[in-house]
Amino acid sequence: MKTTPDPENAGKPVDDAHLVETRLASTEILKGHFLHAMRDTVGLPDGSQATREYIIHPGAVMIVAQGDDGRLVLERQYRYPVRAVMVEFPAGKLDPGEDSLACAQRELLEETGYTAREWARAGVLHPVISYSTEFIDIWFARGLVPGPRKLDAGEFLDVFTATPAELLAWCANGRVTDAKTLTGALWLQNVLSGAWALDWQAAV
Template sequence: MSDAHLTETRLLSEEILKGNFLQVRRDTVSLPDGQQTTREYVIHPGAVMVVAQLDDGRLVLERQYRYPLQRVMIEFPAGKLDAGETSLACAQRELLEETGYSARQWARAGVLHPVISYSTEFIDIWFARGLTLGERKLDAGEFLDVFSASPAELLAWCGQGRVTDAKTLTGMLWLQNVLSGAWTLDWQAAMS
């Protein structure tokens, strides 16, 4: 099946903003009917999220203040990819830096595109188990609380609207399906 009748073609592109982390572009595009319009979007390097489960089944979660929303959010551990870094290496690094946990086993579940209307961002979803607690190594200027909750508690918070973070909601969807046996994961040993 062809997507030609839906595809937009870039005619011009200009950089509106180049920050330390993000870039904003404005493109002039040709629509499928030949008309022209503009598209503004954010260039994002990509990220990972980790659904880390303790041996007792509880989940490793974080509480972190998110400035754009001016509130503390409940989230799964996550972070952006560094240049040249593999997704698994990023997941291992972020879990250790933010929570102090390292994992013996990892499984890539899939990918999430959280804001398809205005960003190139993708988030690779990783599961981790066989956790060992070590020392956190937070980045300068990073402040967060680490705690654990049962899958049932997290699901209730999602239903009550206490959890509104898209990646965490998606992680909960994956977790529910994995726990029910509807979806499977391909586990691998951690790489050092």
């Protein structure tokens, strides 16, 4: 029996068997430098079959970095698939075998030049559950120390700071539409209000 917490029943386990799909066959569509596309035949709960196409993703991190003055570290980066410059929290994908915190520290330094004295893992988000295995670990960072950036070849982005109120206003008016940044803003709002707690640890 496959079970998950039931949000409508105080988190008690519920039997998911009537929802689960079973992989019957799998075909590789594309094996690229970054993404791995698959097409699977699955058995549905009613006994029929369907096709599922999805992307295998190595996973990533996002960093909600806040300075001693309360301002947030943000980026402006052109995202080719949507043909637009997006406002985002710093983020990046995990290298093979890389620890999540090590990745967050590396990405923050490479993209923004900042290091942080303290870190806290807030949680995880799945940005595109309908067609990707991607997950993004959400990290908070504070005690920021500025330094030189170490951008990858071919990486172009602007780094700037904004207040939490400014970021939330941009989320409300549609300037920020990036899913991970919207989720980070939700987490930030609840942390700042005291509704959600973080377990901070010193950087190693």
